[in-house]
Amino acid sequence: DIAEQGEVRGVIRDVAGHPVAGVTVACGAVINDSGKGGGANNVSDANGSFRLLVPSPGIYNVYVKKSPDPNLVAAVDDGLIVVAGKVTESQLTLIRGTEIEGLLLNSDDEPVDEATVYGHSLAHPAPMGSETWKTDSAGKFRAVLVPGTAYLYAHGGKDEAGQSLRAELSMLVPHRDPRAALPRVTLKLAPSKSIFGDPTWVKRSSRGTRILA
Numbered sequence: 001d002i003a004e005q006g007e008v009r010g011v012i013r014d015v016a017g018h019p020v021a022g023v024t025v026a027c028g029a030v031i032n033d034s035g036k037g038g039g040a041n042n043v044s045d046a047n048g049s050f051r052l053l054v055p056s057p058g059i060y061n062v063y064v065k066k067s068p069d070p071n072l073v074a075a076v077d078d079g080l081i082v083v084a085g086k087v088t089e090s091q092l093t094l095i096r097g098t099e100i101e102g103l104l105l106n107s108d109d110e111p112v113d114e115a116t117v118y119g120h121s122l123a124h125p126a127p128m129g130s131e132t133w134k135t136d137s138a139g140k141f142r143a144v145l146v147p148g149t150a151y152l153y154a155h156g157g158k159d160e161a162g163q164s165l166r167a168e169l170s171m172l173v174p175h176r177d178p179r180a181a182l183p184r185v186t187l188k189l190a191p192s193k194s195i196f197g198d199p200t201w202v203k204r205s206s207r208g209t210r211i212l213a
Contacts, residue, residue, distance in 0.1 A: 002085055002086065003053045005082075008027055008051070008080060009087050010025070010091055010092065013048055014072075015093060019046070019048025020048050023043065023067055025042055026040065026065040027041075027060040029056075059079060060080050060082055063077070070144060071099070071144055073146050075092075076123055097147075100182065101183070102186070104135050104154055104186075104187050107159070110139075112154075115156070116132055120150065121145045121146055122145075122149065131143070147176070148172070150170075152171070156189035166190070
């Protein structure tokens with residue numbers, strides 16, 4: 001039977017085309033008929049199959065929420081239109097992501113420890129929830145990302161003038177090369193001013209978001 005509100009059914013595979021079991025797959029609403037957002041999640045079975053029962057018809061992003069191997073990632077299947085009483089098909093492919101070594105500095109070029117770094121990538125584009133990583137005692141963090149565009153940022157309280165401090169970086173994540181050194185990035189906290197309608201937000205958004213634009 002097909003759910004009254006509509007549903008997403010799909011299969012998650014590895015790069016060789018084999019189904020992958022035990023992957024938590026989720027969907028999140030970009031916009032839906034209820035106006036309340038929300039989503040669903042399901043664990044792929046032995047055939048790599050998953051089924052997501054959405055809260056109401058709308059536009060959804062389907063993504064990997066948790067992989068048995070944290071080094072395996074997948075680009076989001078975004079902008080899927082789910083119609084009441086119908087099945088929308090989705091396909092996800094797990095690949096070995098590119099490991100990034102990052103460093104967060106304050107305005108005095110000192111490492112910031114125990115801070116949260118946020119990110120949007122092809123695995124978690126805006127307006128989905130951010131991926132997060134914690135810096136260690138040396139201000140370093142490790143992220144495994146899908147090759148392609150990514151946007152990293154962090155908050156750092158306020159400076160003496162009361163301006164909010166923020167570090168941000170837009171980057172192009174290279175394809176993984178096991179023979180090469182890890183790509184390294186540095187984020188530095190600096191005074192930041194919010195710009196209403198900032199066009200850079202669209203660059204880090206998903207295809208589903210652009211449908212609404």
